Amino acid sequence: MNRRDEILAAAAEVFAQHGFRGSTTRRIADAAGVNEITIFRQFGSKEALLREAMQHMTESAGLAELPEIPSDPERELTEWSESFIQHLRLRSSIIRKTMGEIEERPEMSECASSVPIRASNELCKYLVALGRQGWTSEKFEPKTAAAMLMGAIFADAMGRDMMPDVYPQPRAKAAHMYTVLLLRAIGVQNGPRRMTNKQTKRTKQLSA
Amino acid sequence: MNRRDEILAAAAEVFAQHGFRGSTTRRIADAAGVNEITIFRQFGSKEALLREAMQHMTESAGLAELPEIPSDPERELTEWSESFIQHLRLRSSIIRKTMGEIEERPEMSECASSVPIRASNELCKYLVALGRQGWTSEKFEPKTAAAMLMGAIFADAMGRDMMPDVYPQPRAKAAHMYTVLLLRAIGVQNGPRRMTNKQTKRTKQLSA
DNA sequence: TGTGTAAGTAAGTGACTACTTGCATTCTGG
DNA sequence: CCAGAATGCAAGTAGTCACTTACTTACACA
Structure with missing residues (x-):
């Protein structure tokens, strides 16, 4: 569904600029290069469209990960x-x-x-x-x-x-x-500093 | 001008709940217990009213002060x-x-x-x-x-x-x-600790 | 008593909004 | 080649919005 995604992207863009009330179906349709009617046929209502656009955004958000065990x-x-x-x-x-x-x-x-x-x-x-x-x-x-x-x-x-x-x-x-x-x-010194793997809770490491 | 301030306060309240587009002159007038027309006669337009309400707010914002010379x-x-x-x-x-x-x-x-x-x-x-x-x-x-x-x-x-x-x-x-x-x-130790008033830049105060 | 000013009432204007209906067009898959 | 789906176009509906006009009321002050 290419059209659908185009509309969702346009809706997100318009929402980012104008908010909910300012995101008129007219504006979204224009931004998507689509007839206003298509929006209602595809999504039923403005609210449903914007809700779906929002979910679509948050689901596609890739966050960086941190290692389980810190090394640097x-x-x-x-x-x-x-x-x-x-x-x-x-x-x-x-x-x-x-x-x-x-x-x-x-x-x-x-x-x-x-x-x-x-x-x-x-x-x-x-x-x-x-x-x-x-x-x-x-x-x-x-x-x-x-x-x-x-x-x-x-x-x-x-x-x-x-x-x-x-x-x-x-x-x-x-x-x-x-x-x-x-x-x-939190008292972490600069640079990578390999320590004994022994899990010494709150080792006082008073600088080097 | 008591009326004027009432309207300004109501406008700020309505704006806080509904934003600019949601702050209809009807809503503001109702919140202020005032006829819608009074708003236009007093402020000319919705935009002018909200702008003035905004300035009124920021001007009346009292911020705490920090001492010139830290002591604690x-x-x-x-x-x-x-x-x-x-x-x-x-x-x-x-x-x-x-x-x-x-x-x-x-x-x-x-x-x-x-x-x-x-x-x-x-x-x-x-x-x-x-x-x-x-x-x-x-x-x-x-x-x-x-x-x-x-x-x-x-x-x-x-x-x-x-x-x-x-x-x-x-x-x-x-x-x-x-x-x-x-x-x-930034390396400030706990509690009030009176030091020599001599301005020793970045004195290394390695704990007491 | 008269006058000016702030406020209210009633009605309306033109623009916009979400959403609908009816019908024509284009595209796609079998 | 043709059925069905997606899309477009034109027009319209009921409602809301900011803002206006014309007129009335209440009150302060001189």
């Missing part, structure tokens, strides 16, 4: 952060619109929240592994640390266009800078 | 963070709506960005002072650190309602937890 925290976490911030930046318009619709269309927002929830779990698991493997010298709550890194990345991706002076330069290194700060906060 | 970083920063997160939480609906309108109504969004810009400058200045006074043991970029703390707070305020499991518990201590993490990231 700074490199691994930086790569993950960069892929995450890129993901958010590419979708910043649609995310902002979706967040604005929480009160009026909670189903759509719920569907969109699955991505950050998965990302948070992935990151949390990695941070716990870091602690268990003795990489960290500070006691920390994984959920708080994860929320902090993801929050910084999220705010950067959402707000940099509007307030460029507030965020660190250059934008391409922002994710790395947040990552380094977080690693310091 | 954890306490001072925690208080600031808590006041900031409370400010954002009280306005989360209207902020989400405003963010969703950036593409279509950039003037309104620009006006809203003044608050976080001021907050960021304030925080940055404090972090620089921390470094200059020798509270920190790590080299760090103030802007990055500020963006990280504010980002975490912002994301918490915007997203906790939708994804409560992602953010640290209890919500009342979240701001404090982010603050502690940030202080660790």
